[in-house]
Amino acid sequence: MKYFLLLLCCAAMASCKQNKPSSDVAQHSADVHSFSRPDEAFVTHLNLSLQVNFDQKVIEGKATWEIENPSGADTIILDTKGLEISRVSLSDSSSNAEFELGPEDKFLGRALKVKIDKDTRQLTVWYTTSPEAVALQWLSPQQTAGKKQPFLFTQSQAILARSWIPCQDSPGIRFSYNAHVTVPKNLMALMSAENPVARNDSGVYSFTQPKKIPAYLMALAAGDLEFKAIDERTGVYAEPGSLDAAAWEFADMGKMVSAAEKLYGPYQWGRYDVIVLPPSFPFGGMENPMLTFVTPTVIAGDRSLVSLIAHELAHSWSGNLVTNATWDDFWLNEGFTVYFERRIVEDVYGKEEGKMQEVLGYEALKETLEDIGHSHPDTRLHLDLKGRDPDEGMTDIAYEKGYFFLRTIEEAVGRTKMDAFLKKYFTEHAFKSLTTEQFVAYLNTNLLKGDETLAAKVNLKKWIYEPGLPAGMPAIGSANFHYIDSVLAGWKKDVRPEGLKSHIRSANEQLYFIKRLPQELSVSDMKRIDAEFGFTQSGNAELNAAWFIHAIRHHYTAANPQIEAFLIRVGRRKFQIPLYTEMAKTPEGKSWAKKVYKQARPNYHSVSFTTIDNMLGD
Ligand code: BES
Numbered sequence: 001m002k003y004f005l006l007l008l009c010c011a012a013m014a015s016c017k018q019n020k021p022s023s024d025v026a027q028h029s030a031d032v033h034s035f036s037r038p039d040e041a042f043v044t045h046l047n048l049s050l051q052v053n054f055d056q057k058v059i060e061g062k063a064t065w066e067i068e069n070p071s072g073a074d075t076i077i078l079d080t081k082g083l084e085i086s087r088v089s090l091s092d093s094s095s096n097a098e099f100e101l102g103p104e105d106k107f108l109g110r111a112l113k114v115k116i117d118k119d120t121r122q123l124t125v126w127y128t129t130s131p132e133a134v135a136l137q138w139l140s141p142q143q144t145a146g147k148k149q150p151f152l153f154t155q156s157q158a159i160l161a162r163s164w165i166p167c168q169d170s171p172g173i174r175f176s177y178n179a180h181v182t183v184p185k186n187l188m189a190l191m192s193a194e195n196p197v198a199r200n201d202s203g204v205y206s207f208t209q210p211k212k213i214p215a216y217l218m219a220l221a222a223g224d225l226e227f228k229a230i231d232e233r234t235g236v237y238a239e240p241g242s243l244d245a246a247a248w249e250f251a252d253m254g255k256m257v258s259a260a261e262k263l264y265g266p267y268q269w270g271r272y273d274v275i276v277l278p279p280s281f282p283f284g285g286m287e288n289p290m291l292t293f294v295t296p297t298v299i300a301g302d303r304s305l306v307s308l309i310a311h312e313l314a315h316s317w318s319g320n321l322v323t324n325a326t327w328d329d330f331w332l333n334e335g336f337t338v339y340f341e342r343r344i345v346e347d348v349y350g351k352e353e354g355k356m357q358e359v360l361g362y363e364a365l366k367e368t369l370e371d372i373g374h375s376h377p378d379t380r381l382h383l384d385l386k387g388r389d390p391d392e393g394m395t396d397i398a399y400e401k402g403y404f405f406l407r408t409i410e411e412a413v414g415r416t417k418m419d420a421f422l423k424k425y426f427t428e429h430a431f432k433s434l435t436t437e438q439f440v441a442y443l444n445t446n447l448l449k450g451d452e453t454l455a456a457k458v459n460l461k462k463w464i465y466e467p468g469l470p471a472g473m474p475a476i477g478s479a480n481f482h483y484i485d486s487v488l489a490g491w492k493k494d495v496r497p498e499g500l501k502s503h504i505r506s507a508n509e510q511l512y513f514i515k516r517l518p519q520e521l522s523v524s525d526m527k528r529i530d531a532e533f534g535f536t537q538s539g540n541a542e543l544n545a546a547w548f549i550h551a552i553r554h555h556y557t558a559a560n561p562q563i564e565a566f567l568i569r570v571g572r573r574k575f576q577i578p579l580y581t582e583m584a585k586t587p588e589g590k591s592w593a594k595k596v597y598k599q600a601r602p603n604y605h606s607v608s609f610t611t612i613d614n615m616l617g618d
């Protein structure tokens with residue numbers, strides 16, 4: 001009887017463990033965007049087997065998870081979205097395990113609850129993805145550069161991994177993985193792992209990611225791909241026709257890795273390669289470990305946009321090594337990364353380049369604050385995304401307000417202390433996930449150390465928990481922009497100097513010029529600027545997108561064919577959303593937007609068309 005009571009007691013303790021703030025269960029933070037309960041049972045390693053079927057647009061998968069169950073729970077919960085689960089078994093693969101799929105949540109998908117016992121250490125799920133899987137973009141040969149072979153790529157951040165792998169899809173839960181992927185014989189497959197450098201005849205590729213990563217860093221690409229080395233540690237994958245251009249554009253990758261290591265400690269992931277995706281890739285870049293995914297729109301032909309590589313590389317520390325524990329802490333990933341990115345840029349390309357990019361970052365931040373509203377809760381660094389799609393929190397606030405917060409700390413303590421602090425932060429939290437609160441505690445203990453004058457300068461409560469921008473921003477500016485400021489001041493007084501282009505030469509300067517142009521511009525001003533700079537025809541997508549905003553606003557219709565072609569070709573959400581938003585401001589513009597969108601939509605990734613459907617829907 002006594003024994004029975006003891007057992008009952010233990011069971012009761014185990015079941016309420018998730019509410020207990022005890023240190024041994026505190027490694028996993030509560031995450032409102034995952035059904036999993038890692039404080040009860042969690043995954044540690046994945047053995048994945050995938051068959052990629054381009055005809056059906058599905059992946060058939062077998063995911064074997066190694067698990068730990070410190071609480072002796074009787075259930076483990078995984079996240080799924082649109083997955084058809086055909087069978088689940090525990091370590092003994094011959095017998096079926098009991099499982100159940102919970103009700104569908106619009107954003108989160110369905111919980112997969114599998115019955116386990118306290119000794120279960122392994123579980124296998126056989127499943128098929130849906131043709132509408134949100135993480136997967138299936139491209140026809142026509143949508144690729146080479147036009148001969150189809151292409152598939154995944155995008156798992158923020159909570160899309162669950163649409164192609166049943167997993168505990170929270171950035172606070174980490175696992176290593178192995179994978180075997182079968183693709184059509186003429187394609188090469190790549191993952192966020194150790195990768196092949198050549199195609200093989202079998203179409204079967206094997207991968208190992210020995211380091212523990214969160215599910216949002218699971219990634220796969222398959223297509224007509226080739227590899228070109230840049231140096232011993234870095235290289236580029238691209239379709240054959242764009243490989244040389246990509247390798248030329250990204251020639252400084254090795255230097256960037258060395259610069260980053262010099263700042264914040266050794267690169268922990270072995271190789272650093274980049275894959276150039278087809279133009280429908282919805283982001284500029286995605287920091288998949290060992291293999292950054294990038295948009296081809298960074299290939300401007302003059303290396304002017306390669307700070308994007310510095311950004312994704314920097315995530316190898318801020319994000320992939322030290323990870324935001326939940327999407328409410330997203331600024332810990334992106335704010336630190338923008339800070340680190342600009343330090344790399346400064347090191348490789350000089351102080352002035354860093355300063356110009358900082359000013360451009362501030363321009364973007366001001367625009368975002370105007371759009372969202374300075375007192376909107378989403379302008380706080382620490383977000384509250386409960387019940388919402390985490391994508392809603394992925395604005396320039398995390399990036400640029402996060403950046404300027406770190407710059408404020410840097411100003412207050414000086415670079416030497418800042419760098420020592422960051423290096424220690426990355427070292428001590430390597431392969432761990434961290435909440436904003438944990439970061440604040442770490443900052444207080446290791447940098448502010450009870451110094452009240454310092455704490456007042458850093459003003460962390462205002463920066464992190466309050467909306468808008470605190471007073472006392474670091475002073476910024478670039479001498480390279482002074483001339484442009486004076487031209488634009490004169491512009492308002494109807495002064496139109498000749499020969500602007502010989503003074504406003506670099507992509508940064510031209511971007512600054514476009515962004516700062518007056519709100520009111522005549523069509524003849526637009527014509528004049530375009531005749532001089534050729535922004536409509538530029539091969540630089542950043543310049544195109546910024547210029548097209550003015551073209552739409554000021555009815556500079558000469559640019560319309562290029563605007564349409566750009567929107568049909570480029571799937572990068574950062575460009576699409578502002579352009580469609582600008583078009584939709586007038587009734588005629590909105591019907592134009594709808595017409596273009598109808599043609600463009602088949603080329604867009606789900607993360608893009610979900611937003612634009614809402615925007616243009618009647
Ligand atoms: N990790 C992000 C991309 C992302 C964020 C994907 C949130 C899904 C959800 C990546 O590192 C990033 O920030 N990309 C930027 C480029 C960068 C230079 C600011 C982008 O895609 O524009």
Ligand code: ZN
Nearest residue numbers: 311315334337
């Ligand atoms: Zn980023």
